[in-house]
Amino acid sequence: MSSNNTWRPATKLIHGGTTRSQFGETSEALYLTQGFLYDSAEAAEARFKGEEDGYIYSRYGNPTVSMFEERMCIMEGAEDARATASGMAAVAAAIACQAKAGDHVVAAKALFGSCRWIIEKLMPQYGVEFSLVDGKNIDAWKAAVRSNTTIFFLESPTNPTLELVDIKAVADLAHENDAVLIVDNVFATPMYQRPIELGADVVMYSTTKHIDGQGRCLGGIILGTEEWINDNLHEYFRHTGPSMSPFSAWNFLKGLETLPLRVSQQTSNAGKIADFLAEQNSVNRMIYPGHKSHPQAELAARQMSGGSTMVAFEVTGGKSGAFKFINALETIQISNNLGDAKSLITHPATTTHKNLSEDDREELGISDGMIRLSVGLEDADDLLEDIQKALTSIS
Ligand SMILES: *Cc1c(COP(=O)(O)O)cnc(C)c1O
Secondary structure: OOOOOOOOHHHHHHHOOOOOOOOOOOOOOOOOOOEOOOOOHHHHHHHHHOOOOOOOEOOOOOHHHHHHHHHHHHHHOOOEEEEEOOHHHHHHHHHHOOOOOOOEEEEEOOOOHHHHHHHHHHHHHOOOEEEEEOOOOHHHHHHHOOOOEEEEEEEOOOOOOOOOOOHHHHHHHHHHOOOEEEEEOOOOHHHHOOOOOOOOOEEEEEOOOOOOOOOOOOOEEEEEOHHHHHHHHHHHHHHHOOEOOHHHHHHHHHHHHHHHHHHHHHHHHHHHHHHHHHOOOOEEEEEOOOOOOOOOHHHHHHHOOOOOOEEEEEEOOHHHHHHHHHHHOOOOEEOOOOOOOOOEEEOHHHOOOOOOOHHHHHHHOOOOOEEEEEOOOOOHHHHHHHHHHHHHOOO
């Protein structure tokens, strides 16, 4: 497999992990196959015993999926990885493969909705306890630790309010307590935040987002040490089957090639929009990790190497103001997805975060006027004109 430790990220994302067939194809091959043939019964026996390398069945592994896993490992500085059918399959597997009845999970309250469901609703069915804390406050993490705490889980920046969690501080706390820190790194992208270097044990992505970047396939990936994957995920993954389709892996390999260009252009567009929104009278609050007004600007500078492709803001007039604004947009489209080449806007309180209680939403700062914008690859001036015009419809 191709890999060169001195490559810079953009080069890793183009050449990392590529294996070629006897035809020497330029582009990564799509091995759309369920199974693999053996030369003899003895060869099949040896492969099942693990005495001979080779693929057995695409639920366990597939050459196209392996190329994607390897490229992500090289990029992320991880020893091993398993690609999954969706981001949620990655979260569910990363937690369920190691949590046992009687264990306790500490997680930040501000989580992607389905991640909260797994921790609050699903895992308790199997006897796994949990505490949800204010992720910004390291003392809250400390206070939640119990003798049976085995997993810490966080995402940073958070969805939708783009708050940050100090990954290194939580990793240190996890390790003091012999627990594992899992970081959902979707919002930061592999370009802007390196959780493993900050001390995280396991990193996961919904590759549906920036890694695809053009709104096509669902996918996810879990990255960690060889030891953690062998001891926890390997068997779980083989027998429960959350595997990524080779077709999706092929699509994500192509996505990785353009990831740095897309993320940097989307971030540049987002920065311009953040600067503009910060000055508008019809905007009460603008949240952007790369902006000087961000309450955790110091932490952003310390643990992230770039801003964000996402901007959150609260317009005047509550839900009605937000709906008027969203409906008046022409270039920016209404969708709860993110990380796409197309700019997408959503009203979290009535969509992605509608299942939270009003108290929870208030605590997380998800007000009725709050809007989340995933900034795409359109010309920034077209986006700014669209936003400017739509803001006039509020008043
Ligand atoms: C989208 C998302 C997920 C879930 O990923 P899917 O691919 O939709 O299953 C998990 N975490 C975060 C932060 C996300 O944005």
